[in-house]
Amino acid sequence: MKFPIVTYVFLGLFLVASILQLAFAFIENQKLRRKEKILCMMMLGIAAIFAFPDQPLIYIGAFLAMIGDWCVLRKKTFNLGVVAFFLGHLAYIFECMFMIIGEDNIRWFHHVIFILAYIVVALAVFAGCKKFTKHSMLNNIAQSLYFAILAVYIPVFALAIAVVHSYIFLSLIGAVVFIISDSILVLNHFGAKFKRHDFYIMLTYLIAELLIVSGFVLTLMFR
Numbered sequence: 001m002k003f004p005i006v007t008y009v010f011l012g013l014f015l016v017a018s019i020l021q022l023a024f025a026f027i028e029n030q031k032l033r034r035k036e037k038i039l040c041m042m043m044l045g046i047a048a049i050f051a052f053p054d055q056p057l058i059y060i061g062a063f064l065a066m067i068g069d070w071c072v073l074r075k076k077t078f079n080l081g082v083v084a085f086f087l088g089h090l091a092y093i094f095e096c097m098f099m100i101i102g103e104d105n106i107r108w109f110h111h112v113i114f115i116l117a118y119i120v121v122a123l124a125v126f127a128g129c130k131k132f133t134k135h136s137m138l139n140n141i142a143q144s145l146y147f148a149i150l151a152v153y154i155p156v157f158a159l160a161i162a163v164v165h166s167y168i169f170l171s172l173i174g175a176v177v178f179i180i181s182d183s184i185l186v187l188n189h190f191g192a193k194f195k196r197h198d199f200y201i202m203l204t205y206l207i208a209e210l211l212i213v214s215g216f217v218l219t220l221m222f223r
Contacts, residue, residue, distance in 0.1 A: 007050040014043035018206045025199040034073050040206060041066035044213055051217050057095035058216050064088030089149045092212055096156050100163045122148035150179050167218035174211030181205040
């Protein structure tokens with residue numbers, strides 16, 4: 001199977017936008033970085049549409065990340081951005097579950113199992129937040145819900161490697177890199193500030209998104 005040439009055009013535009021974003025982050029030019037940031041995931045999402053238009057969860061996940069990128073740059077919409085990222089992660093996870101089980105074979109109890117597993121992980125993360133941080137109850141709950149979804153990435157993608165094989169291992173690597181990116185963000189936000197933190201956050205974030213999407217697309221291409 002070959003992708004239409006427009007797929008490679010938008011993938012190239014994603015790489016150009018990412019290089020520009022990293023350059024702006026490295027020189028710490030916040031004005032240019034803010035204006036250009038959403039182009040990265042916009043280009044990757046459009047490339048995914050042309051690659052597999054019948055797999056909406058992939059490009060929906062990318063576009064939700066784009067919305068998150070725009071929202072987290074502004075204090076008034078920061079929480080909305082976190083919600084967008086959360087929903088984007090959820091889209092990727094369900095795409096992976098469809099690959100493992102088969103979209104036509106998904107039953108109600110699969111959703112129940114996922115929800116129960118997610119709740120268990122969220123409670124464990126919440127216990128850690130409550131013990132080691134001094135944040136409000138609401139902040140601890142929000143952090144627990146978000147980081148629990150990241151924790152679910154690893155076993156879901158690991159299971160996909162065992163069942164689906166192919167290139168889904170790229171998505172697993174991307175999930176790990178995404179956790180590293182968010183860990184840098186949290187460390188910087190809560191005290192461990194360091195120079196050019198935005199560069200390292202964006203570098204790991206963009207690599208993670210590219211790996212996750214590429215893992216899905218290449219697996220679908222060669223299945």
